[in-house]
Amino acid sequence: MKNIVLPDLGEGIEKGTVSLSYVKEGDIVKEGDDIVELVTDKAAFNVPTEYAGRIQSLKVKQGQEVKIGDVLAVLE
Amino acid sequence: MENKNKIQCIDLGLIEYRKAYELQKCYVQDAITRGQNFLLICEHPAVLTLGRLTNPKHILVSQKLLEEKGIPMIAIDRGGDVTLHAPGQLVIYPILCLQYFGKDLKKYLWQLEQVAIDLLGDFDIVANRLEGKTGVWAQEKKIASIGIGVRKWVTFHGIGININTDLDLFSLIKPCGLDVSMTSLSRIKNKSIKMQDVKIKLLDVFQAVFNVSQGI
16 A cells, blocks of 8 residues: 655645545556645645555545645555 | 756737637646746736635626626636736746756745746836735735646746736736735836837746746
8 A cells, every 4th residue: 555645845835725636536546647636825736646556545535624744545 | 857947938929818728738748748848928818717716705796797898707727816817917827847946836936926026127116025925016016916736746827917907907806815906017117018028028037037048
């Protein structure tokens, strides 16, 4: 299992809000595919996965606030 | 990484918003696959765009009135609230591979602000930032608005700087959700400004702020 976490987005940015999810549990993803879109004030940032695999569980939902390092999804 | 300090500048002229958006997506794909930076500049016919954080209450008129005025309203994949584009506003869409510039969204937004500040400085206007509010102000009015998207660390959308914009159009909205008056370069200088002159200066300023030079 591998965790997809919210990466460091730059100095002073500690959190953001999930604006939409591109995947659902059971989906097969490849490296570089977008998992969620996150909004931090003036930026909409698409978070890609660094790994390929099947989404075992999606840990966040639309409107949820997440912090840098939080697990967004778990891959099988 | 031979493309690291190079940027290809493309002037799209006056272009309908959706058409420019489709072009942005093409250039983003190119940037992702080839590692090439682009700078798109343009103006749009009057349009309201709604960022991901748009509060509908910040659109101050009915959809019917907008339709009567021929002003489309388009929800888009950038941060920020509602904004307005119209002829006379210089719109800048940098399509940059942020891995070349530090993967730092705050720094990137700061650099976009700096482009507007330095550009206005070339016209002897002192522009500045306001603590806690992304954007650029001059004479205590807002002159430039920012909203970006990032895909695979490639930027899109960008910044709109009012040059000769019809400022009355901003009465349609609460720009960026702020209680703020808008201004423009021509309003401050009290004369019409040639957009082409601004574009030429912009290219110099942009290259200086981002430490890039034109080329493929």
